[in-house]
Amino acid sequence: MRAMVLHRPGPVASHPLQDEEVATPEPGATGVLARVETCGVCRTDLHVVEGDLPPLRPSVVPGHEVVGVVTRVGEAVRTVSVGERVGIPWLHRTCGHCEYCRSDRENLCERKQFTGYSVDGGYAEYAVGEEGFVFPLGTEDASALAPFLCAGIIGYRALKLALPRPGGRIGFFGFGGSAHLALQLASRMGFATVAYSRNPEHLALASTLGASETVRADAPGSTSGPPRLDGAVVFAPTGEVVLRALRDLKKGGTVSIAAIHMTPIPSIDYDRLLFGERKIVSVEANTREDAREFLDLAKRYRLESTVTVRPLREANRALEDLKAGRLTGAAVLDCRSA
Numbered sequence: 001m002r003a004m005v006l007h008r009p010g011p012v013a014s015h016p017l018q019d020e021e022v023a024t025p026e027p028g029a030t031g032v033l034a035r036v037e038t039c040g041v042c043r044t045d046l047h048v049v050e051g052d053l054p055p056l057r058p059s060v061v062p063g064h065e066v067v068g069v070v071t072r073v074g075e076a077v078r079t080v081s082v083g084e085r086v087g088i089p090w091l092h093r094t095c096g097h098c099e100y101c102r103s104d105r106e107n108l109c110e111r112k113q114f115t116g117y118s119v120d121g122g123y124a125e126y127a128v129g130e131e132g133f134v135f136p137l138g139t140e141d142a143s144a145l146a147p148f149l150c151a152g153i154i155g156y157r158a159l160k161l162a163l164p165r166p167g168g169r170i171g172f173f174g175f176g177g178s179a180h181l182a183l184q185l186a187s188r189m190g191f192a193t194v195a196y197s198r199n200p201e202h203l204a205l206a207s208t209l210g211a212s213e214t215v216r217a218d219a220p221g222s223t224s225g226p227p228r229l230d231g232a233v234v235f236a237p238t239g240e241v242v243l244r245a246l247r248d249l250k251k252g253g254t255v256s257i258a259a260i261h262m263t264p265i266p267s268i269d270y271d272r273l274l275f276g277e278r279k280i281v282s283v284e285a286n287t288r289e290d291a292r293e294f295l296d297l298a299k300r301y302r303l304e305s306t307v308t309v310r311p312l313r314e315a316n317r318a319l320e321d322l323k324a325g326r327l328t329g330a331a332v333l334d335c336r337s338a
Helices: 043-050 142-149 151-162 179-188 200-208 239-247 270-274 288-300 312-324
Strands: 002-006 017-021 031-041 066-073 085-088 091-093 126-130 169-173 192-197 213-216 229-234 249-257 279-282 307-311 330-334
Touching: 002 312, 017 312, 031 085, 031 142, 031 312, 043 312, 066 126, 066 142, 085 126, 085 142, 091 126, 142 151, 142 288, 142 307, 142 330, 151 179, 151 229, 151 249, 151 288, 169 179, 169 239, 179 192, 179 200, 179 288, 192 200, 200 213, 229 239, 239 249, 239 270, 307 312, 312 330
Parallel strands: 169 192, 169 229, 192 213, 229 249, 249 279, 307 330
Antiparallel strands: 002 017, 031 066, 031 126, 031 330, 066 085
């Protein structure tokens, strides 16, 4: 099969992913082999490719927003059938026995594995998932579904941690693939929503998706004024943005950080920015329950993803555009064109 393989992390401008012919993966006893239709391009993929996340194996196929059709299942699989369309997300599997797994916190499992990082992912014609960790999908366009499988799920978990009282005001800092889904959901659930970005095209998209207000984050005077947010979600992987969110956060509010990697957060002025029972929380992966809840909500509220579709062989270019902020919404690879 064709796959985009990372042998050595490096700047995306150097095109570190190699277009190669590799063996089609074999599903284990509890595995599910899917012919990949599309795979979303996530900022976590960028961190894997550039080495912000340290390599876990000599080479890896990135990609963890996988939409595919099952072609084979392991002998122990009972709940997934050949021909079924499934989503293969970031959380590949957990141990099921540790203190975190036994207390409904499997996202914190110390032995969890990740699609496209600790195991090969979806920048390929075929990918393997695990029974219990793949999710049935509908008949919608495969490109539109791909961002739901990480951008959507992780954004939802971050949103849950930051939700204020009903009708409160939530800020979204950094408006990419994840924020454009989380903001839609918050708006349709009745919250006031504020999108912050330096990119005017991103803010225009936020307006069309229901944002109550947009803020040009680099405009003069954008950091002045009293706090006005009841909760905030930071999607940008830049520590300074956390301080920006805290400046606009009212007492008792929470800043939720939806990033797997972030530059250092500068010193926090406790009296001015944190006092008043303000909270900062991070998000680590997601649970399967998060995934089920989000996919149900996405259907109920008819969430729509805004995507730019490219052929699999252009994965390096898609990652370059993601890093440069040239994407509006999310990028998706069409793996049927390998």
